[in-house]
Amino acid sequence: MRVQDVTEIVSGLREEGITIWVDGGWCVDALVGRQTRLHADLDIAIARADEERLRAWFKAGGYVEIPRPGATPANFVLGDASGRQVDVHVFEFAEDGSLRYGIAYPKESLTGQATLGDVPVRCIAAEWMFRFKTAYPPAPKDLADDVRALHEEFGFAIPPSHAG
Numbered sequence: 001m002r003v004q005d006v007t008e009i010v011s012g013l014r015e016e017g018i019t020i021w022v023d024g025g026w027c028v029d030a031l032v033g034r035q036t037r038l039h040a041d042l043d044i045a046i047a048r049a050d051e052e053r054l055r056a057w058f059k060a061g062g063y064v065e066i067p068r069p070g071a072t073p074a075n076f077v078l079g080d081a082s083g084r085q086v087d088v089h090v091f092e093f094a095e096d097g098s099l100r101y102g103i104a105y106p107k108e109s110l111t112g113q114a115t116l117g118d119v120p121v122r123c124i125a126a127e128w129m130f131r132f133k134t135a136y137p138p139a140p141k142d143l144a145d146d147v148r149a150l151h152e153e154f155g156f157a158i159p160p161s162h163a164g
Contacts, residue, residue, distance in 0.1 A: 001026075001039045005084050007119040009042060012061075018053050021045040021110050022123040023089060028133075028146045030114035031126045032153040037145040041077070041085035045110065045124070048074075048092035048101055058086065074102035130156045138162045 006026055013020055022030055024043030029035045046054055055078075063078040066085065071077065079085040092101035099105075109128035114121055124132065130150045138147065138161065147162050 001042055001084055003029075003035060003117050006042050007117045009086065010116070010119055010121050013054065013057060016053065016057055018050050018057060019047065019122065020050075020054070021112070022114075022116070022121045023129075024087070025146060026116065027112070027114075027123040027129050028149055030116045030121050030123050031112065031129060032149045033115070036149045041087050043087045043089065045089045045091060045103065045105055048090050051088075051090050054088070126150065126154050127156070130154070134159050134162050 006022070010020065010022065021027075021044065022042070023045050024041075025037065025039045026042050029039075058078045062080045063084075063086070064080075065071075066077040066079040068077055074090040075088065077085050077087050089103040089105075090101070091099065091103045091105050093107065094100040097107055105124075106128065109124050109132075110122070112123040112125040112129070114123050123129075130147070133146050133150065147158060150156055151158050
């Protein structure tokens with residue numbers, strides 16, 4: 001995916017009043033202010049209340065759900081004929097702030113703000129993005145690009161499991 005694809009999606013959803021948070025590799029890029037690697041998809045977090053409108057917006061743009069192992073109603077991929085893919089992570093909080101549905105984003109993780117290209121984006125906060133990226137066994141892209149970029153930009157200590 002190209003940064004232009006991402007900014008078109010973010011801007012289009014914003015115009016429709018649909019709030020998303022950029023997650024994953026594009027979140028890292030937004031936080032550090034540069035593209036660190038190529039990205040196959042765009043990861044986004046969205047409140048369950050906006051999911052239906054999000055699906056309708058993507059459907060109008062020619063996106064369909066892409067079957068994949070492990071997909072759930074709260075985590076699915078939408079793709080279009082040109083190969084662009086969006087990995088959607090749905091969440092819902094109860095009134096007391098606890099997770100009611102979907103992906104377990106701590107509320108404080110949804111406070112990041114950064115820029116992709118010249119487009120402001122909501123994203124996962126830097127400290128949480130680093131925690132998420134170091135919470136599972138690392139893929140090569142996570143070691144070489146995402147974790148290192150966050151370390152260099154914010155000074156987070158790289159755990160031994162990810163120091164390779």
